[in-house]
Amino acid sequence: xxxxxxxxNPLADxxxxxxxxxxxxxxxxxxxxxxxDYVFLKNxxxxxxxxxxxxxxxxxDAGYITVIKGYQGKKPQSQIQLTNSGRNxxxxxxNTLQQILDDLPE
Amino acid sequence: xTEKMSLKELERNMYRNSIQDGILDIQIGCMLLxxxxxxxxxxxxxxxxxxxxxxxxxxxxxxxxxxxxxxxIQPRIGNIQYGAFRKKRLKRMNIIxxxxxxxxxxxxxxxxxxxxxxxxWVISARxxxxxxxxxxxxxxxxxxxxxxxxxxxxxxxxxxxxYLYQNFGFSHHGFPATFGFLSxxxxxxxxxxxxxxxxxxxxxxxxVLA
Numbered sequence: 001x002x003x004x005x006x007x008x009n010p011l012a013d014x015x016x017x018x019x020x021x022x023x024x025x026x027x028x029x030x031x032x033x034x035x036x037d038y039v040f041l042k043n044x045x046x047x048x049x050x051x052x053x054x055x056x057x058x059x060x061d062a063g064y065i066t067v068i069k070g071y072q073g074k075k076p077q078s079q080i081q082l083t084n085s086g087r088n089x090x091x092x093x094x095n096t097l098q099q100i101l102d103d104l105p106e
Numbered sequence: 107x108t109e110k111m112s113l114k115e116l117e118r119n120m121y122r123n124s125i126q127d128g129i130l131d132i133q134i135g136c137m138l139l140x141x142x143x144x145x146x147x148x149x150x151x152x153x154x155x156x157x158x159x160x161x162x163x164x165x166x167x168x169x170x171x172x173x174x175x176x177x178x179i180q181p182r183i184g185n186i187q188y189g190a191f192r193k194k195r196l197k198r199m200n201i202i203x204x205x206x207x208x209x210x211x212x213x214x215x216x217x218x219x220x221x222x223x224x225x226x227w228v229i230s231a232r233x234x235x236x237x238x239x240x241x242x243x244x245x246x247x248x249x250x251x252x253x254x255x256x257x258x259x260x261x262x263x264x265x266x267x268x269y270l271y272q273n274f275g276f277s278h279h280g281f282p283a284t285f286g287f288l289s290x291x292x293x294x295x296x297x298x299x300x301x302x303x304x305x306x307x308x309x310x311x312x313x314v315l316a
Contacts, residue, residue: 032117033189039310040184044120077185 011100017062018093022047023055027082027090030065035079056080064089117189118249124186125250127179127303129171131296134256136167138289145278179300182307199247206240226271226279230264237261256292263288 011019018024025045030036036044042052059065064086068079082090140160147156188196213232241257244250267280276283 028113028116029120032113033120033192034187036187037185039181040120040124040186043184043307044123072181072185075181079185079187 013096014100015089015093015096017058017064018089020055022051023059026055026059027064027086030080030082031087031090035068035081037077037079041080059086062086062089117192120186121188121192121249124183125248126299127175127183128296128299129175129179130250131252131292131299133168133171133296135289135292135296136164138260138285138292140164141285142282142289145282148278179303182304182309195247199244202243202247203240206236206243210236210240226268227265230268230279233264234261237264259288259291
């Protein structure tokens with residue numbers, strides 16, 4: 001059954017939470033640093049506050065990122081960090097996608 | 107391999123975006139002024155005190171720029187905590203800069219002690235080599251390509267100054283002319299980068315998503 005599904009749709013194994021371009025970009029950025037704040041992420045991705053909030057919410061719900069609330073002086077400054085589960089999911093996504101692309105005929 | 111490279115490139119771009127605010131250019135420009143301003147007080151205060159007088163001013167400028175970066179620039183461009191690779195690299199750079207400063211200090215003392223026996227060209231050449239090595243290493247470790255250009259320009263300054271002094275009679279081995287000019291160029295470059303950055307990133311009233 002699983003093999004049939006795989007033949008029908010090779011992307012079935014792909015993590016759809018990560019596969020969206022904006023979320024993939026966010027995870028790629030978080031993968032290479034320790035943490036980022038919202039402003040840096042917004043500037044780098046070019047997303048609107050609303051879009052960024054939606055994507056971060058989905059990633060947080062999936063347990064891929066965690067938001068560490070903090071303050072700089074009196075202003076709130078929360079940092080966003082990739083969780084271990086998010087790091088593993090990203091690695092797995094990368095390997096799966098690589099595998100699918102490698103299996104494509106020339 | 108390509109993915110590995112692109113992730114590496116992404117990290118480098120993010121790092122560069124977090125430091126390209128013109129502050130380093132302004133800091134280096136102000137540091138070059140330290141080679142110029144004390145020279146005019148040499149006659150009245152002597153070599154040592156003429157430099158010491160400007161040190162508090164130099165630290166005040168550094169402190170001011172640091173506060174400005176933290177209070178004005180960072181809330182606009184955002185905050186990033188670098189990964190282990192970048193942290194290690196920056197730590198290594200600090201050690202290298204310390205070693206270079208120590209070597210420069212030793213060579214400086216030696217030049218000062220032998221000042222009457224050593225020609226101005228030799229002292230200028232030593233100074234140039236130290237500056238070139240220092241700026242090249244800093245450019246490499248900081249991933250800051252502009253520092254290579256600054257290194258070449260600044261390391262040419264002592265030799266050019268000596269040439270101007272010997273051939274055209276410029277004062278103080280030509281230091282005020284060459285270092286003063288470069289200082290102006292660097293400070294203006296830094297200010298242009300800073301103003302552009304501030305225009306591109308208007309202030310955020312509050313952390314909208316928090």
